Amino acid sequence: MASETMTNVPVHVSMIMDGNGRWAKERGKERVFGHYEGVESVRACVEAAVENGVKYLSIYAFSEENWNRPQEEVTALMGLMVKAMAAEMKKLDRNGVRFMVIGNRERLGDSLNRTIDECMEMTAHNDTLTLIVFLSYSGKWDILQAARKMADDMMESPQKREEIESMGVEGFDRYLATAGIPDPDLIVRTSGESRLSNYLLWQGAYSELLFVDTLWPDFRKEEFRAALEYYSKRDRRYGKVK
Ligand code: FPP
Numbered sequence: 001m002a003s004e005t006m007t008n009v010p011v012h013v014s015m016i017m018d019g020n021g022r023w024a025k026e027r028g029k030e031r032v033f034g035h036y037e038g039v040e041s042v043r044a045c046v047e048a049a050v051e052n053g054v055k056y057l058s059i060y061a062f063s064e065e066n067w068n069r070p071q072e073e074v075t076a077l078m079g080l081m082v083k084a085m086a087a088e089m090k091k092l093d094r095n096g097v098r099f100m101v102i103g104n105r106e107r108l109g110d111s112l113n114r115t116i117d118e119c120m121e122m123t124a125h126n127d128t129l130t131l132i133v134f135l136s137y138s139g140k141w142d143i144l145q146a147a148r149k150m151a152d153d154m155m156e157s158p159q160k161r162e163e164i165e166s167m168g169v170e171g172f173d174r175y176l177a178t179a180g181i182p183d184p185d186l187i188v189r190t191s192g193e194s195r196l197s198n199y200l201l202w203q204g205a206y207s208e209l210l211f212v213d214t215l216w217p218d219f220r221k222e223e224f225r226a227a228l229e230y231y232s233k234r235d236r237r238y239g240k241v242k
Helices: 018-025 029-052 064-068 072-095 111-124 139-155 160-163 169-174 221-232
Strands: 014-018 056-063 097-102 128-138 184-189 208-211
Touching: 014 111, 014 221, 018 029, 029 056, 029 072, 029 128, 056 064, 056 072, 064 072, 064 128, 072 097, 072 111, 072 128, 097 111, 128 139, 139 160, 184 221, 208 221
Parallel strands: 014 056, 014 184, 056 128, 097 128, 184 208
Antiparallel strands: none
C-alpha cells in the first residue's frame, strides 16, 4: 500500500538502535526492560520494510564494545536474542524473510550460535527481505579480519599476489563480513546521538545518515516510514557533480 506512493525506496536500510536504557530509565525500570521493548521496534521495522519494498534491513544489535557492559546486561541481552530468534523465526520464514547474523561469532556462546545457524538455514531460500543482525560486530573488526584474509591469500602464490594487487575496491569488498550484501543506502541512528560508533565504516562511505531524537523503543512503523520519506528527498551525488 505504502510503496504505491513512495518513490526512490532505499534497497538497504540500516538501524543503529540506541536509547533503550534511557527509555527504561524514564519509566523507572531496569535497562533490560528497554531492550525487551526494543525487540517490538525491530518487529515493527521488519513489517514496515516489507510493506515498503525495502530489500535489506540491518540492525546493529550488539557491538564489539558492548562486551564491556556489566556482565548482567550482556547475559540478559544474549538471552533476549536467543528468545527473540526462536520465537520469531517461523513467522519471518512465512513472510519470506531471510535471516542473517554478521559479526565475530567466536565470541558468542554455543547456544546462541546454534540458534543462529538454525535460523539462517531455515530462511536461506527467502528473498522478500533480508534481515541482517550485526552481532558482536564493529567496523574496525571487519576491516581488520578482511585485511588478514587478504594477506593470507597474497602468500598463497605470486599469481594470487599479483591478482590481489591489481584488484579495486570491489575486490576488497569480497573479504568483508558483508560480502554480497549491498552497502547501506540509509543509516538511521535513534536517540539524538550523531555518531557511527564503529559501525559499517567501509560500507557506509556513501550512505545517507539520519539522526533522530526518538528513542529506539519508540521507533515504530510511522518513524520508519518517515525515514524513507527523508531518504526519498536526498540527492546522492557520490562525489560527482550533477
Ligand atoms: C542500545 O540502547 C541498544 C542495544 C545495545 C541493544 C539492542 C538490542 C535489541 C533491541 C535486541 C534485538 C535483537 C534481535 C535479534 C531481535 P542502549 O542500551 O545503548 O541505550 P542507552 O543509550 O539509553 O543506554
